[in-house]
Amino acid sequence: MGNRRKKIYCNRKDFAFILPSLAGVSIFVFLPFADVVKRSFTNVTGEMFVGLHNYKIVVENEAFHLAMGNTLRFILVCVPLLLICSLLLANTVYFGMAKIYRNFCLLPMSVPVVSLVFVWKMVFHRNGLINSFFDIETDWLNSSYAFWILVITFLWKNMGYYVVLWLAGFQGIPKSLYEASNVDGAGVLPTFWHITLPGLKPMFSATLILAITGSLKSYRECYLLAGEYPDKSIYMIQHLFHNWFRDMSVEKMSASAVVIVCIFAVVVYPFRKKEEGKP
Numbered sequence: 001m002g003n004r005r006k007k008i009y010c011n012r013k014d015f016a017f018i019l020p021s022l023a024g025v026s027i028f029v030f031l032p033f034a035d036v037v038k039r040s041f042t043n044v045t046g047e048m049f050v051g052l053h054n055y056k057i058v059v060e061n062e063a064f065h066l067a068m069g070n071t072l073r074f075i076l077v078c079v080p081l082l083l084i085c086s087l088l089l090a091n092t093v094y095f096g097m098a099k100i101y102r103n104f105c106l107l108p109m110s111v112p113v114v115s116l117v118f119v120w121k122m123v124f125h126r127n128g129l130i131n132s133f134f135d136i137e138t139d140w141l142n143s144s145y146a147f148w149i150l151v152i153t154f155l156w157k158n159m160g161y162y163v164v165l166w167l168a169g170f171q172g173i174p175k176s177l178y179e180a181s182n183v184d185g186a187g188v189l190p191t192f193w194h195i196t197l198p199g200l201k202p203m204f205s206a207t208l209i210l211a212i213t214g215s216l217k218s219y220r221e222c223y224l225l226a227g228e229y230p231d232k233s234i235y236m237i238q239h240l241f242h243n244w245f246r247d248m249s250v251e252k253m254s255a256s257a258v259v260i261v262c263i264f265a266v267v268v269y270p271f272r273k274k275e276e277g278k279p
Contacts, residue, residue, distance in 0.1 A: 033261075040254035054255035064256060066232060067240040074147070074218060074236070078154055079211045086159050090166035091196060105160040113157065117224040120153050141226055147233040153221050158214055165207055166200065173199035209268055 039046055040054055058064050089105055108116060123129045124140040131137060140149060173195065181191045219238035226234060228242065237260065244253045 036254045036257050039250055040258050042251065044249065044251050046250075050251075054251045055259070058252055058255045058259060061252075063235075063240055063243075064237075066235055067237040068260075070147075070233065070235055071216070071237045074151070074154075075212060075215045078151055078215045078218075079208070081151070082155055082158060082162055082211050082215075083207060085155070086162035087166050087200075089159070090163045090170065091192065093163065094167060094170045105163045107160070108157050109160040111157075113220050114224060116157055117153060117221055120149060121225060124149050142231050144231070144233045146226060146231045150218065150222055150225060150234050153225065154215065154218050157221070162207065162211065165203065165210070169200045169203035170196075172202075212264070212267070 041049055041051060043050055086105075093105075121128070121141070124145075125131075126137070126139050126141075128140075130140070138145070140146065177195050177199070178191065181195060186194075216237075219236060222230060222234050222236055222238070228239070230239065237256070240256070241253055244256075
C-alpha cells in the first residue's frame, strides 16, 4: 500500500512538471486548431454550418493545386538532398577528413535569412553578378530557374543544422565498432553501410520530420527572393494563404489548413510507427 501511494505521489509530481507546458500547448496549439477545424465547416462569419462546401472550393481551386504541387515538389526535392548531403558532410567532418567543411556548413546558420537571400539576389538578379560575368540577360528570379535558386538557398541555409544533428547521432555509435572494422580491413563504404547507417537509425525519423517541417517554412526565403507575386514555379502554399488572408477568406484558409495537416499526418505516421517498432 505504501509503495502504491509513493508511486501515485511520484506520478503527480511528474505531471506537475509538465503541466505548464501542457497548458501552453493546449492554449496556443490545440484550441486554435480546434477552432480552425470548426471554421472549416462554417461560412466566413462562423454562424452557418456549410458542411464540406469549403473543402470542395479549396480542392477545386486552381491556385491551391499550383501552390500545393509546388510545395510538395519543393519538399520532395529538398528533403532527400538535405538529409543525404548533410549526412555525408557529417560523416566527413566526424572522421576529420576535411574540417573546413564544418565552417562552410555552420557559417550560414549565423547569417540572418535577409542577408543570405540578399546575397543570392545580387548573384541571380537580372543585373546581377552572373549575368554581368557571362554577358547574358536571363531573368533568373522570374523564370523556372527560380525554383532551383530557392532550393539552393534553402539547402545552404539549413545544411549546417542537420550536420549538427547527424554529428549528435554519431556520438551514440560506439567507437569500438569502427576500430573493429578497421582491424578487419573494412573499407569506407562497408563501414558506412553496416555500422554508421544502422547506428543512426533512431535519428532518421526525427530528422526527417524536422526536414519536412523546415521545408514548409521556406516562405521567408521565397518571399524575400521574389516578393508577393513570384514566378509560378515558386508559388507556394504560403502565398495562397497570404492572398486569402488579405481577402479575409477565413473559411478557405481553415479548410486548406486541415487538408495540409491531414496530408502531413499521412506522410509522417508510417515513419513514427516504424520508429516505435509497431507492425
